[in-house]
Amino acid sequence: MEDIRRYQVGRATINRVTELLLPAIPTTFLFPEWDPAIMQHDLDCLDPRSVSSDGQTLALSVHSWVVRTDQHTIVIDTGAGNGKDRPLNAIFHHLDTPYLSRLEAAGVAREDVDFVLITHLHVDHVGWNTVHEGDRWVPTFPNAKYVFSKAEYEFYADPANVQTPSAGVFEDSVKPVIDAGLAILIDADSPTLLEGLKFHSTKGHSYDHLSISLESQGQTALFSGDVMHHPIQVAMPEWNSVFCEFQEEARLSRRWALDFAAQRQAHFFSSHFPGTSAGLVERKGEGFAWLPC
Numbered sequence: 001m002e003d004i005r006r007y008q009v010g011r012a013t014i015n016r017v018t019e020l021l022l023p024a025i026p027t028t029f030l031f032p033e034w035d036p037a038i039m040q041h042d043l044d045c046l047d048p049r050s051v052s053s054d055g056q057t058l059a060l061s062v063h064s065w066v067v068r069t070d071q072h073t074i075v076i077d078t079g080a081g082n083g084k085d086r087p088l089n090a091i092f093h094h095l096d097t098p099y100l101s102r103l104e105a106a107g108v109a110r111e112d113v114d115f116v117l118i119t120h121l122h123v124d125h126v127g128w129n130t131v132h133e134g135d136r137w138v139p140t141f142p143n144a145k146y147v148f149s150k151a152e153y154e155f156y157a158d159p160a161n162v163q164t165p166s167a168g169v170f171e172d173s174v175k176p177v178i179d180a181g182l183a184i185l186i187d188a189d190s191p192t193l194l195e196g197l198k199f200h201s202t203k204g205h206s207y208d209h210l211s212i213s214l215e216s217q218g219q220t221a222l223f224s225g226d227v228m229h230h231p232i233q234v235a236m237p238e239w240n241s242v243f244c245e246f247q248e249e250a251r252l253s254r255r256w257a258l259d260f261a262a263q264r265q266a267h268f269f270s271s272h273f274p275g276t277s278a279g280l281v282e283r284k285g286e287g288f289a290w291l292p293c
């Protein structure tokens with residue numbers, strides 16, 4: 001069942017809306033640099049639900065974060081979506097999940113959402129941007145502005161730059177939002193659109209990946225997108241996922257996010273960690289440790 005646990009960061013309320021749980025992704029597929037010896041050492045630090053006892057498989061979550069401030073209802077990333085044709089990506093092909101009912105159960109009607117913030121334009125982050133109506137894809141959140149990177153948009157507008165797992169995504173989940181006039185294209189240095197909210201350049205996983213921080217009453221939240229996929233990367237930040245497109249930049253961005261979160265004692269809201277998907281990052285020796293909360 002949906003975990004509607006709520007987090008408070010200053011005056012903002014934050015909760016997850018789950019789309020999918022992926023209970024058994026092979027470790028050596030997700031992390032090509034996976035080292036079973038190191039894994040054994042770090043197993044003790046991980047929630048047993050996040051990795052199988054033999055270290056062969058990992059659990060991942062696909063979800064959105066809903067942020068409610070005094071003024072706004074914000075959805076951060078929109079999962080993979082229902083009914084999307086993804087013949088080259090079996091996990092997300094023609095999904096039929098109760099994501100919208102879960103959103104409603106969390107107290108959010110589609111019409112309530114005034115901002116959709118997107119960390120990057122991969123298949124599992126933009127799907128609920130649109131729903132199928134008649135013979136076309138239309139924006140799911142009719143009163144929202146959809147905010148994402150201009151450079152990312154221009155890069156993936158060229159099909160030659162789109163990796164196989166995200167084939168078709170631009171056409172059914174990004175372009176309809178542009179055509180409806182609901183998109184605001186930005187870069188990390190664009191003036192702040194929303195009080196307390198800031199975009200940070202965390203390139204690497206994708207062409208112009210952005211992370212999002214929220215400051216309220218002296219507290220900080222960081223929505224890190226796919227800077228990391230799994231808590232094991234807090235201990236092993238040099239490990240890229242198989243989906244990271246620009247390897248060295250992805251490592252630098254991961255290091256930046258960990259430093260940022262540890263330094264500010266930020267609530268870290270991940271895109272794919274299993275369990276609650278949220279926690280704190282603490283310094284541990286030369287590296288970092290993950291404290292779920």
Ligand SMILES: [Zn+2]
Nearest residue numbers: 122124226271
């Ligand atoms: Zn992702």
